[in-house]
Amino acid sequence: MFNAIVRFSLRNRLFVLAAALLLMVYGAYTASRTPVDVFPDLNKPVVTVLTEAGGMAPEEVEQLVSFPIETSLNGMPGVTRVRSVSGVGLSIVYAEFDWGTDVYRNRQQVAERLSLVKEQLPGDISPMMGPVSSIMGEIMLIALPIDVARTDPMKAREYADFVLRPRLLSIPGVSQVIPIGGEVRQLRVQPDTARMAQFGVSLAQVTDALRGFAANTSGGFIDLNNREYLIRNFGRTTRLEDVKGLPVAYRNGMPVLLEQVASVAYAPAFKRGDAGMNGKPAVIVSVQKQPDGDTVRLTRDIEGALAELKQGLPAGISQPVVLFR
Numbered sequence: 001m002f003n004a005i006v007r008f009s010l011r012n013r014l015f016v017l018a019a020a021l022l023l024m025v026y027g028a029y030t031a032s033r034t035p036v037d038v039f040p041d042l043n044k045p046v047v048t049v050l051t052e053a054g055g056m057a058p059e060e061v062e063q064l065v066s067f068p069i070e071t072s073l074n075g076m077p078g079v080t081r082v083r084s085v086s087g088v089g090l091s092i093v094y095a096e097f098d099w100g101t102d103v104y105r106n107r108q109q110v111a112e113r114l115s116l117v118k119e120q121l122p123g124d125i126s127p128m129m130g131p132v133s134s135i136m137g138e139i140m141l142i143a144l145p146i147d148v149a150r151t152d153p154m155k156a157r158e159y160a161d162f163v164l165r166p167r168l169l170s171i172p173g174v175s176q177v178i179p180i181g182g183e184v185r186q187l188r189v190q191p192d193t194a195r196m197a198q199f200g201v202s203l204a205q206v207t208d209a210l211r212g213f214a215a216n217t218s219g220g221f222i223d224l225n226n227r228e229y230l231i232r233n234f235g236r237t238t239r240l241e242d243v244k245g246l247p248v249a250y251r252n253g254m255p256v257l258l259e260q261v262a263s264v265a266y267a268p269a270f271k272r273g274d275a276g277m278n279g280k281p282a283v284i285v286s287v288q289k290q291p292d293g294d295t296v297r298l299t300r301d302i303e304g305a306l307a308e309l310k311q312g313l314p315a316g317i318s319q320p321v322v323l324f325r
Contacts, residue, residue, distance in 0.1 A: 044080070045103045047110045048130035049073075049093040051121075062086040064122050069093045072117040076109050091127075103132060103291070131176040137288040139295050140302060141324040143275075144283040144317055146182065151316025153281060154268055157182030159314055160283045167309060168285075171301045173293035181275025182283040183268035187243065191262040199256045201249045206262065209248040214238075240264065277321065284323070299325055 009016045051065050066084040070093055073082050078101045084093040097106045107129060114127050121127070144164070146156045160179040168177045191206055219231030237243075244264045247255035258264060275284040289298050306320050313319065 044099060045097040045101050045106055047095045047097070047103070047106050049091075049095070049110065049114065049127050050130055051091040051093075051125060051127040052089060053091060053122075053125050054089045056089055058086045058088060061089065061091050065091040065125060065127075066093060068117050068120045069114070069127060072113045073110065076113065078106065078109075093127075107132070131288065132290050133175040133288045137175060137291065137293075138286055139289050139298060139325065140287040140322060142285040142287065142302075142306070143277045143321045143323050144182075144285070145277055145321065146281045146283065147316045147318065148281060149316075151314060153183040154185045154266075155314060156283050156317050157184055159317060160285055163312075164285060164309065164320075167305050168287060168302060171298065171305060173290055173298045174287060174302075175290045175293075176286075176288045178286045178288070180273070180284045180286065181281065183271075185266055186269045187240075187264070188267040189243075189258070189262050189264050196261045199249070199251060199261055201256055201261050205248050206258070209246055209258065213243065213246055240266065277323070285320075 049069055051069065053061050053065050056064070062084075066086045069091070070082050070084055073079065073093065073095045076095070078097045079095055080098055081096040082093065083096075084091065086092075095106075095110060097103075110129060114129070118126060142164075144156055144160060146153055157179065160182065165177045165179060168174055189206070189210065191203060196202070196206075214236050216236050217233040219233060221228045221230050223229075244257065244259035246258040248258055248261065249256045274281075276282050277284070287302060289295065303322075310319055
């Protein structure tokens with residue numbers, strides 16, 4: 001057999017040479033388009049389910065949230081193991097599938113089970129699936145150093161949340177972008193119990209007034225002169241003065257305003273962690289890729305996006321620094 005192959009190759013030198021050349025060209029083309037990664041993907045297909053349950057202790061999270069979700073995910077086709085982690089106000093459930101299964105089909109099955117188990121969860125708790133990624137998917141850590149003498153840490157976090165993160169998520173192959181550090185701006189209302197007792201206002205009245213505030217509502221439509229006119233109530237606002245002037249109750253025909261029974265201001269959310277660089281405050285952005293993403297190409301695209309955003313950096317925020325790639 002081997003001698004026959006050698007004789008055929010010697011008799012058809014041009015054909016063998018052309019075939020070898022075509023194979024070399026095809027191999028070079030394939031090699032140039034092959035995804036490059038630092039480590040091979042050694043993880044089974046995993047679907048992560050995250051559920052926030054504010055105010056619950058780990059025991060309550062396990063009994064009321066984690067256990068019903070685990071029970072609903074068990075028995076799905078291809079599932080090999082289901083495990084969970086319950087913490088303070090947070091439940092994380094991992095569903096592992098067989099090797100070779102399609103991760104998007106697995107996520108569809110999990111979504112169908114979550115739609116059924118939602119009725120068994122307390123209150124307004126709603127589970128959600130995590131991004132398509134893995135523990136080997138973190139490809140870059142980006143730091144935004146903050147000069148506290150020139151800017152507010154809340155502005156730095158807002159830049160990371162609403163400018164940098166959407167731009168990086170628009171890059172094909174990026175699975176998730178997670179900002180850490182800075183200060184998250186929130187509208188904080190601190191009731192004054194003494195003034196509430198003076199005006200005869202309960203905490204439930206304050207809560208009900210805030211729940212229906214700053215929302216656009218519809219009033220249907222009217223038919224006038226053979227035309228339909230839509231009726232809308234524009235109540236959405238971001239002005240702090242509008243919140244302070246919100247009536248929470250009425251006494252003797254006069255409204256009791258929110259600012260009379262509580263202090264209203266923008267304040268940073270309570271922290272359960274922080275980030276920094278070289279001993280100074282900073283916002284750290286973790287970039288994770290999809291399992292089939294090309295690490296080299298993604299790194300190049302992310303660096304290009306950072307260069308585009310360099311010209312529009314707010315005052316007090318230094319140029320992004322790549323800590324890990």
